[in-house]
Amino acid sequence: MESHENTALPEAAELAPEQLAAEPDQTGTGAEARLAAVLEAIVYITDEPLTADQIAVALGEPKARVAELLDRLADEYGGPRHGLAVRQVAGGYKMSTKPEHHEAIRAFVRKLQPPLKLSLAALETLAVVAYKQPVTAPEILEIRGVQGVGVLKTLLDRKLITTAGRKEVIGRPILYRTTKEFLVQFGLKDLSELPTLKEFEELRRAALGEDEAPTPANG
Amino acid sequence: MESHENTALPEAAELAPEQLAAEPDQTGTGAEARLAAVLEAIVYITDEPLTADQIAVALGEPKARVAELLDRLADEYGGPRHGLAVRQVAGGYKMSTKPEHHEAIRAFVRKLQPPLKLSLAALETLAVVAYKQPVTAPEILEIRGVQGVGVLKTLLDRKLITTAGRKEVIGRPILYRTTKEFLVQFGLKDLSELPTLKEFEELRRAALGEDEAPTPANG
């Protein structure tokens, strides 16, 4: 229950000394290397280019020294072994990928097998199909209370749902059900492994009971 | 806003090794340096730790070579001159700042991700899931000796645990296991990196045996 929200140093030092202990040698090259390391981390973490002056002031270090180390950092990353660059942009320093690798990176991102990602509308529709299957498009609309048949196509394209005949009512609408791919994506052996709404409700109610509502005296 | 458009590379659509090397020197170290650079860029941009295998497949490069270069990258960033680290987390590689510079960096961090606040009850439950997985809610209650499954929902909501089918006993209770997100949030390479429960026991016994000092009142 303890709060480590603000700087956790005192505690931290005793908890994981080798990882968090900051100080050791402040002299000579040790301090220099340390400042260089901090500058690298700062250039990495900030999204807006910061000037050497801004960084120096915030760190309480001499401006000349900071500027010199930043330039050295930019030089080092300039070498061909690095896919990253530290460039001067708008008077400040900023880390980014090198332009000559952008095609490679973009192709890489395209080829990545991403985790199952769905828009909220698609997720809602998938959830309705999963729990109400077989189910028709009008029934899905009815439950979701939102228009949007486009997402059905998305789900069909992604092979997460498929058709399952027609419902014998007026208009004979197509029925939809989830696929084997759906089971694979959600790590299910079969549909009976889907948590029931009741189970989910129980957890939710329990969570409310424990976290918020003060339990009445003596149960 | 940014100029990744001025790429000199022609279509690097399929990332065959020959195509990756833009410069004339196609042999030996040139291609190697280029792959190393691309790997650095990839580790920099990805939001989720990717395994060497995933990266190798997407790049169409030999796995062993990619793994070796990634390890070398991690080694290089391990040095004290670097404020960044390439760490193995959740089986993959992830770039981040080093923990020992946190005080200096904190001032520059814009989007402070909210720290993962977990109650002691939640941490205990998480520990039980981590060590006993896959495990059911009743089994967790048994070990903790406390009623209350509400924390399970907290952990599910935070994606630290997920369901893992059902146990084939009466009632078919849901099984729970920890997620990749759990490894990421706790900075674990994989589950085997957790100390064994026996080790905890030994630590405690050693502490009691050598040192008769009263255990500090916790709090």
Next chain:
Amino acid sequence: MSSPLNVHLEHYEGPLDLLLDLIRKQQINIYDIPIASITSQYLEYMQQALSLDMELGAEFVYMAATLIHIKSRMLLPRDPALEDISPEDDPRRELVDRLLEHERFKNAAEMLQQKLLVEENVWSNPQMLAFLDEAESQELAVTLIDLVRTFQQVLDRAKNRPVYAVEGEDVSVPEMIQTLRSLLETLPARESLSVVDLLERQRSRRAMVALFLAILEMVKMQAIVLSQRDAFGDIAVRRHRRFGEVFASPEAIEAIEKGYH
């Protein structure tokens, strides 16, 4: 003997936490717990907690009973002859095992907390977005839990949706009985419908009320049977064995129609 609890009453998550604290604070050998004094300290804690209106779960009471039981077993003299034939386990054994197991997980929780502490001081700044299509970046990585949660939210939304007053959509109780009747007729024997589902399918509050009354009427007519597996669980509707009989005579429906006009 002074109690370790005198200073202030700590809050314990459960009885195992309380027992462990008693044992560890007094540096008691966990393999040889003086069960009589621990039991009295435990009961003293419960009494104090009670007097302060502190909430203690049922598991605290259950543990008290367990402690007293162990204590009584330890007091009972054992026949030495019998002891030779089948030596009895230490009555404390099971409790000690549970305490040790619990303690191991408390330590594991502490270890996890330390790991979190380190991670809180590490920052990442992934730049993936620049390389993603806009559509992709708006999508969410989803898991099974998201699926259930989303479905729950859809249903909640459906329940809270403003009821549009659709003229002519409103149904009377007799009409609803007919609807239910045809739904149930096509249902395989022994299968049931969910009342929650049926209610959710109604488009207006009036229709929901009509459905509800229709169900009650049909129970009275012995046309349907309601069952509920768990308290607060969903209610299932299935055909009564007299289902066919009831609807064979038109009088039954007529009587209801009169009643609602």
